[in-house]
Amino acid sequence: MAACGASGGAGSDSASGKVEGTVEFQTWNLRTNFKKYFEGLIADFEQKHPGTKVEWIDQPAENYADKLSADAAGGTLPDVVNVSPDLAVPLAKAGLALDLDKAAGKYRDEYLDGAWKSHQIPGMEGTYAFPWYLNTGPMFYNKKLFKEAGLDPEKPPTTYDRLFEDAKEMADRSKGRIAMLGNAPAIEDFGRYGVPLMDEQGTKFTFDDAKGVELLKKYKELYDVGALDSQALTNEAEATGRKFQQQSIAMNPGSALDLGKFKKEAPSLYKNIGITPAVSNTGKDNMYVQGLMVNARSEVKPAAVAFAHFVTNAENQMDFAHEVTVFPSTEGSLDDPFFTEEDGTDETRVRVAAAKSLKTAVNYTPVLFSDQMKTVLRNEVAKAMQGEKSPRQALDDAVAECDRLLKSAG
Structure with a gap:
């Protein structure tokens, strides 16, 4: 993506014209489990638009960003590409992502506002991918551990102040044996705490303001009294999940897939499981979103836009949500009984809880916050927790360092 900042060329945002030609469609690690779904989807589109053909390419999860970068540099980027918001950024800056506000603005009202905005980039006008499927992680908590700590097992914390209070109580009552949480704060925690993460122009990060420092101080206090797992600074999600299963951590984010796992592998945890939205001071949960970007230099732009919209329309997103535990980004879809009515199964318990929170959820991670920046933040947070630096300095x-990386990224 060395063409950073290059223009997309005259007329690159126009998608008017006849829907015809061969559309190259690239997904990200979906063929293995969903081959039949996508083959049916493509056949439906080709039938609806005679004169079109869709060639489906599926890339493995590993090194997907590098593959996009190589395709962008080599001029071989497919017409419709599965991206997360951060992956769309360098492509948009290189003039390779079609601005859908201009090319497909008539479809905007079909999608949840937060989902559409998730593919907007600070400092640039426009929206650079159709929102596709969404996810959010409800929090699981252990009612038995809450009860043993003298906390109300039916009223888990919903705000950070209450979380910190309850976490200290639990550590105190268990003599440091039970930690409330297993991970140090990441960028989305700062967002949920109400910390402004970046300026509106997208030129600098702002999570070191007084509120950000306050959050890190509070987490350090938890760490010091054993209310945060002793390995919290190095724990990956898998390790934290194991500790939650072993009942040495009282709260942990998860998904519907985890409930079945608990039932099978940890029945004593399963019978005491509680489900609650993630703790937040903003009243809004974190949204994870995938999108479909249209190549601004596609030679079959009308067909590419039509296909990306077709894949992400309400009907097809709903069909996909029936195949796998994801949620549609289309307006009104989350009101369907599939997402609002429980039938007593574990799957619906989590699905209903997650769907409810997604209606107002936002993607807290700034689209310009790269994996490299996440590592920088994690390392500095660790230094503050261990007392090597003050929270302010860290x-x-x-x-x-993140501002430096931002500038060097062009």
Whole structure:
């Protein structure tokens, strides 16, 4: 993506014209489990639009970003590409992502507002991918551990102040044996705490403000008294999940797939499981979103836009949600009984809880916040927790390094 900042060329945002030609469609690690679904989807589109053909390419999860970068540099980027918001950024900056506000703005009202905005980039006008499927992680908590700590098992914390209070109580009552949480704060935690993460122009990060420092101080207090797992600074999601299963951590984010796992592998945890939205000071949960970007230099732009819209329309998103535990980004879809009515099964318990929170959820992770920046923040947070730096110094240093990386990215 070395063409950073290059223009997409005259007329690159126009998608008017006849829907015809061969559309190359690239997904990200979906063929293995959903071959039949996508083959049916493609056949339906080709039938609806005679004169079109869709060639489906599926790339493995590993090195997907590198593959996109190589295709962009080599001029071989497919017409419709599965991206997350952060992956769309360098392509949009290189003039390779079609601005859908201009080319397909008539479809905007079909999607949830938060989902459409998730593919907007600070400092650039426009929206650079159709929102596709969404997810969010409800929090699981262990009612038995809450009860043993003298906490109300039917009223888990919903705000950070209450979380910190309950976490200290649990550590105190269990003599440091039970930690409330297993991970140090990541960028979305700062967002849920109400910390402004970036300026509106997208030129600098701002999570080292007074509120950000306050959050890190509170987490350090938890760490110091054993209310945060002792390995929280290095724990990956898998390790934290194991500790939750072993009942040494009282709260942990998860998905519907985890409930079945608990039932099978940890029945004593399963019978005490509680489900609650993630803790937040903003009243809005975190949204994870996938999108479909249209190549601004596609030679079959009308067909590419038509196909990306077809894949992400309400009917087809709903069909996909029946295949796998994801949620549609289309307006009104989450009101369907499939997402609102429980039938006593574990799957619906989590599905209904997650769907409810997604209606107002936002993607807290700034689209310009790269994996490299996530590592910078994690390392600086660890230094603050271990007392090597003050929370203020650690966050100032993290912001300075992330700003440097931002500038060097063009």
